[in-house]
Amino acid sequence: MDLDLASEDAVFREKLRAWLRQNLPRTARRRKVSQGEDPGARLAAMKAWQRKLHAAGYVAMGWPRQYGGQGATLMQQTLLSEELVRHKAPGLVGMMGLQMVGPTLIHWGTEEQKRRYLPRILAADELWCQGYSEPGSGSDLASLQTSALREEDHFVVNGQKIWTSNAQIADWMFCLVRTDKAAPKHAGISYLLIDMKTPGITIRPLLQMTKDAGFNEVFFDNVRVPVENVVGGLGQGWAVANTTLVHERNMLGSTTQTQNMFEALLRLARAAQRGGRPATEDPIVRQRLAGLKIQVEAMRFNAFRNLTATLQGRKPGIEASITKLVTCELNHQLAATALDLLGPYGVLYRGSKYLRDDGFWPYELMFSLGLIIGGGTAQIQKNIIAQRGLGLPRWK
Amino acid sequence: MNFALSEEQEQLRHQAREILGHECPPSRVRKLMESESAFDPDLSRVFAEAGWLGILVPEDLGGAGLSLLDAVVLLGEMGRAVVPGPFLASSVAATLALRHAGSRAQQKAWLPRMAKGEAVATLALVEGPEPRFDGVGVQARAHPRADGFRLDGTKLFVDAANSADLMLAAFRRGAPPREAKPASSGSFDGVALFAVERSAPGLAIEPLVSLDETRRSCEVRFSNVRVGREAVLPRSSAALARVLDGGAIAVAAECLGGAERALELAVDYVRTREQFGRPVGSFQAVQHLAAEAVAAIEPARALLWHAGWAFDARPREAPLAAAMAKVACAEVFRAVSRTAIEMFGGIGFTFENDMHLYFKRALANATAFGDGSFHRERVAQLAGF
Numbered sequence: 001m002d003l004d005l006a007s008e009d010a011v012f013r014e015k016l017r018a019w020l021r022q023n024l025p026r027t028a029r030r031r032k033v034s035q036g037e038d039p040g041a042r043l044a045a046m047k048a049w050q051r052k053l054h055a056a057g058y059v060a061m062g063w064p065r066q067y068g069g070q071g072a073t074l075m076q077q078t079l080l081s082e083e084l085v086r087h088k089a090p091g092l093v094g095m096m097g098l099q100m101v102g103p104t105l106i107h108w109g110t111e112e113q114k115r116r117y118l119p120r121i122l123a124a125d126e127l128w129c130q131g132y133s134e135p136g137s138g139s140d141l142a143s144l145q146t147s148a149l150r151e152e153d154h155f156v157v158n159g160q161k162i163w164t165s166n167a168q169i170a171d172w173m174f175c176l177v178r179t180d181k182a183a184p185k186h187a188g189i190s191y192l193l194i195d196m197k198t199p200g201i202t203i204r205p206l207l208q209m210t211k212d213a214g215f216n217e218v219f220f221d222n223v224r225v226p227v228e229n230v231v232g233g234l235g236q237g238w239a240v241a242n243t244t245l246v247h248e249r250n251m252l253g254s255t256t257q258t259q260n261m262f263e264a265l266l267r268l269a270r271a272a273q274r275g276g277r278p279a280t281e282d283p284i285v286r287q288r289l290a291g292l293k294i295q296v297e298a299m300r301f302n303a304f305r306n307l308t309a310t311l312q313g314r315k316p317g318i319e320a321s322i323t324k325l326v327t328c329e330l331n332h333q334l335a336a337t338a339l340d341l342l343g344p345y346g347v348l349y350r351g352s353k354y355l356r357d358d359g360f361w362p363y364e365l366m367f368s369l370g371l372i373i374g375g376g377t378a379q380i381q382k383n384i385i386a387q388r389g390l391g392l393p394r395w396k
Numbered sequence: 397m398n399f400a401l402s403e404e405q406e407q408l409r410h411q412a413r414e415i416l417g418h419e420c421p422p423s424r425v426r427k428l429m430e431s432e433s434a435f436d437p438d439l440s441r442v443f444a445e446a447g448w449l450g451i452l453v454p455e456d457l458g459g460a461g462l463s464l465l466d467a468v469v470l471l472g473e474m475g476r477a478v479v480p481g482p483f484l485a486s487s488v489a490a491t492l493a494l495r496h497a498g499s500r501a502q503q504k505a506w507l508p509r510m511a512k513g514e515a516v517a518t519l520a521l522v523e524g525p526e527p528r529f530d531g532v533g534v535q536a537r538a539h540p541r542a543d544g545f546r547l548d549g550t551k552l553f554v555d556a557a558n559s560a561d562l563m564l565a566a567f568r569r570g571a572p573p574r575e576a577k578p579a580s581s582g583s584f585d586g587v588a589l590f591a592v593e594r595s596a597p598g599l600a601i602e603p604l605v606s607l608d609e610t611r612r613s614c615e616v617r618f619s620n621v622r623v624g625r626e627a628v629l630p631r632s633s634a635a636l637a638r639v640l641d642g643g644a645i646a647v648a649a650e651c652l653g654g655a656e657r658a659l660e661l662a663v664d665y666v667r668t669r670e671q672f673g674r675p676v677g678s679f680q681a682v683q684h685l686a687a688e689a690v691a692a693i694e695p696a697r698a699l700l701w702h703a704g705w706a707f708d709a710r711p712r713e714a715p716l717a718a719a720m721a722k723v724a725c726a727e728v729f730r731a732v733s734r735t736a737i738e739m740f741g742g743i744g745f746t747f748e749n750d751m752h753l754y755f756k757r758a759l760a761n762a763t764a765f766g767d768g769s770f771h772r773e774r775v776a777q778l779a780g781f
Binding site: 001002003004005006009075266269280283286287289290291293294295297298299301302304305307308309312318319322325326379381382383385386387389390391392393394395 | 399663674677679682686687688695696698701710723772775779781
């Protein structure tokens with residue numbers, strides 16, 4: 001056990017902190033929940049931020065140098081994502097490409113695919129969305145029905161995807177399609193890259209309970225996709241997708257984000273009143289906050305433990321499932337506590353003159369519920385922990 | 397950055413699991429539960445030979461001089477085996493008290509014997525009617541006399557006092573504090589530990605009938621007990637908070653080991669037990685109970701390792717770390733030992749099944765060295781809420 005950073009890592013972090021102090025856009029420090037901003041201008045600003053980070057060498061640091069990365073150690077990648085969150089930097093608009101398709105292409109893609117897609121992912125020239133879930137295929141993803149039938153040098157895609165985040169701004173979709181209806185469920189699936197401007201694609205926004213339209217339904221009506229857009233070979237889609245599902249679970253379970261949220265909750269509790277005194281003096285509030293603090297710290301140290309295991313070359317097991325399960329629920333509980341502290345103010349929403357913290361807490365309460373379901377529901381994570389972790393029998 | 401046990405610590409764990417598997421199987425645990433003292437000198441000898449009784453005793457006093465994190469590893473294994481007897485009281489709590497609060501003479505008189513298993517010591521702190529693990533709760537008085545002190549008062553929930561040769565008992569030397577914040581750190585002003593031998597006239601020890609029969613929680617009455625000045629542990633008021641942090645971390649370690657083992661036994665059972673023509677462990681209702689237990693145990697383990705490490709490596713972080721680890725591990729043990737009983741079903745409710753050993757140990761450990769609300773309030777203070 002030793003929690004001190006190696007000297008080269010400490011130097012790396014100092015340089016990064018200095019860079020962030022210089023370059024972080026002032027207006028973007030807070031997560032913007034309030035609306036009224038022009039979406040086009042917002043998108044341009046988000047792309048500009050990713051390009052600025054990229055120019056400084058802070059995007060996709062773990063990618064090999066020949067594909068535009070830095071070949072950075074896992075330790076430095078972790079420090080980078082921690083510092084970005086700690087400094088409340090805006091998220092990366094190209095996250096889906098950077099975290100999901102990019103690593104998949106580096107692992108499975110042809111040299112040509114890598115050269116074609118990776119530079120544009122890095123520079124936010126092309127944004128990506130994920131086409132996995134379908135109306136009939138949620139947790140049972142492998143039952144998906146969207147078909148891609150070969151016609152000479154093209155696939156003709158028909159079907160529907162759902163819960164597709166950011167389809168409305170994406171240039172490309174990485175998509176799971178059924179290329180062989182006769183093959184067993186998992187074996188008939190391929191991983192296909194689809195240009196969102198192809199004729200036959202219709203995007204219909206879905207209004208979420210937060211009143212955002214962040215995700216969509218995407219319909220495919222005889223959409224023609226060149227055969228060279230398959231990644232990892234025909235029928236390999238399930239294996240290809242599984243390499244990145246682990247990334248998604250890590251993405252959703254950032255413990256640094258949870259630490260920030262706890263700090264914000266503590267500020268709220270100090271400002272809130274109970275019996276004419278700060279709520280932080282109320283023994284019941286103190287007990288509840290302490291209980292949450294303990295869970296937040298447990299996840300922080302657990303992340304160190306998982307990082308060490310990965311650095312030591314241990315194969316990933318159920319750690320990502322535990323992190324996803326616990327952190328998403330913890331975020332939800334932090335927001336629920338904030339709403340209790342806010343009392344009736346807690347249910348005021350965007351546009352109210354009495355809105356507290358820009359409406360972050362009621363938004364987060366809802367948003368975190370979405371993440372408890374998305375990326376593999378809490379129940380699916382428990383199945384994984386029980387079956388893969390503890391070896392309990394699956395029943396078919 | 398390296399958040400993992402060392403190779404030596406992994407070895408210690410393997411060695412402990414092997415020795416305890418041979419020497420302290422459930423059959424021996426049950427025999428000791430039924431015995432009058434729950435203390436087995438033969439088992440003590442085994443622990444002494446393995447170097448465990450002196451794990452926290454400095455090398456120059458005949459111990460192994462290891463860190464608290466090393467002891468955490470060993471205590472985890474002891475928790476798995478629900479080891480009866482005075483290990484935690486003597487080899488952790490009393491040893492830390494002598495090490496951090498005792499004079500060199502006191503250390504030399506007791507620690508080498510404790511490491512060899514020739515003497516057992518325990519810490520007597522808590523009193524009724526408001527049992528608490530800080531200085532405010534210490535009301536029993538040490539009255540100064542010409543050549544020392546006269547001790548009066550009753551200590552409760554003193555672990556293993558029935559088999560102890562030495563009580564390290566807390567008494568108030570000055571006036572009690574008028575008003576003190578609950579659980580505030582540094583609240584041991586005016587309190588000192590006194591080394592009182594079992595043979596001292598006026599000392600009466602009575603085991604309390606307790607749910608957890610693997611240990612003897614005792615009442616220790618001091619009536620007019622006369623001790624010399626040399627009985628005072630000179631650095632008591634400065635060191636007591638640290639000793640109790642060490643105790644809390646030790647109990648947390650035992651809790652986590654117990655939770656881990658109870659879950660393993662229950663998972664093994666549901667793998668083979670069949671109902672409706674299939675293993676009950678194939679039902680998701682059962683799988684999710686087990687998965688929730690895993691998702692509670694693993695983050696708590698991270699808090700525990702951090703606390704064990706911080707105790708020696710970063711003493712300023714240790715009080716907060718100890719409080720967090722105690723809350724998390726004690727809660728996990730209570731929850732998981734209960735879940736494990738449910739997973740066993742009806743057989744889990746019988747005395748013959750071992751699950752109740754874990755469940756009862758969890759209940760006893762929940763309050764040892766401070767309960768959940770006490771430590772959550774400490775977290776609130778130490779984290780500056």
